[in-house]
Amino acid sequence: MDYRLPLGISIGFCGEDFYKNLEEAKKNGFEYIDFDIASSWRNPEKEEKYYRDLEKGIAAVRDAGLKINAVHLSFGIRWDPAGRWPRKRKKIVDRLVEIIRRLDPYGPFLYVLHGSFEPIGKLSRKRRKKNLLASLKILCAATKNTICLEILPRTCLLNTSAEAIEILDRAGEQNLKICLDTNHFLQEKTEDAIIALAGRIATTHVSDHDYVDERHLLPGQGKIDWNAVLAALEKTGYKGVFNYELKYPQLAEAKANYERLFEEYNKKKRA
Numbered sequence: 640m641d642y643r644l645p646l647g648i649s650i651g652f653c654g655e656d657f658y659k660n661l662e663e664a665k666k667n668g669f670e671y672i673d674f675d676i677a678s679s680w681r682n683p684e685k686e687e688k689y690y691r692d693l694e695k696g697i698a699a700v701r702d703a704g705l706k707i708n709a710v711h712l713s714f715g716i717r718w719d720p721a722g723r724w725p726r727k728r729k730k731i732v733d734r735l736v737e738i739i740r741r742l743d744p745y746g747p748f749l750y751v752l753h754g755s756f757e758p759i760g761k762l763s764r765k766r767r768k769k770n771l772l773a774s775l776k777i778l779c780a781a782t783k784n785t786i787c788l789e790i791l792p793r794t795c796l797l798n799t800s801a802e803a804i805e806i807l808d809r810a811g812e813q814n815l816k817i818c819l820d821t822n823h824f825l826q827e828k829t830e831d832a833i834i835a836l837a838g839r840i841a842t843t844h845v846s847d848h849d850y851v852d853e854r855h856l857l858p859g860q861g862k863i864d865w866n867a868v869l870a871a872l873e874k875t876g877y878k879g880v881f882n883y884e885l886k887y888p889q890l891a892e893a894k895a896n897y898e899r900l901f902e903e904y905n906k907k908k909r910a
């Protein structure tokens with residue numbers, strides 16, 4: 640039987656472009672979107688402004704005839720759940736809980752969370768993991784929805800499948816899973832990580848890279864072996880959304896890319 644996953648794309652909640660992109664997504668045959676409220680993380684004033692309108696954004700997704708797969712929670716230095724300073728960290732967790740409580744009634748959907756900001760030095764890694772685990776306890780208790788920790792690149796926490804498994808196992812929370820970002824693996828092949836993470840992946844961020852750093856390119860423009868990635872996803876029984884997360888939301892291109900990837904994969908499988 641052919642393997643196929645529901646199609647989605649991340650759209651940044653940042654002004655009028657958001658509403659235009661929703662329309663485009665619907666027109667191009669997307670079923671889901673990731674409601675990305677983190678896209679103004681470099682600009683606190685803008686971020687605050689958009690936060691006031693989160694409910695309006697959610698309503699617009701529904702009005703456009705789309706479904707929300709996940710809400711991408713904020714990240715960055717002002718949002719680090721593994722941050723060093725206890726008082727600052729408590730404020731961050733309180734703020735995340737406040738946002739989760741506001742959005743939960745519009746679910747069910749997943750939340751995507753970055754487990755840390757960076758850089759994280761070798762000596763502080765252990766301590767930062769402990770901080771993240773303490774924050775996760777509060778965050779997971781605040782919602783019945785599932786929180787997905789994202790695989791991250793460079794020195795961030797969860798920068799390998801092994802560390803992701805370690806964090807999930809130590810947390811021991813029912814509603815804690817992984818968001819597989821295909822272009823964030825710098826120390827192992829994406830397909831190998833998928834096999835290692837079997838059963839723990841609840842959603843995806845799909846894009847290509849060169850295994851040097853994240854690039855958020857269209858699949859095929861980087862070095863990822865997409866037939867191997869799809870084979871690994873199928874083998875591990877992944878049935879969640881195939882959610883594109885690109886540098887620029889190229890909706891028509893992403894849709895064509897999705898059709899080609901799955902067609903090629905299934906053709907090869909049949910042969």
Ligand SMILES: [Zn+2]
Pocket residue numbers: 789820844884
């Ligand atoms: Zn991502």
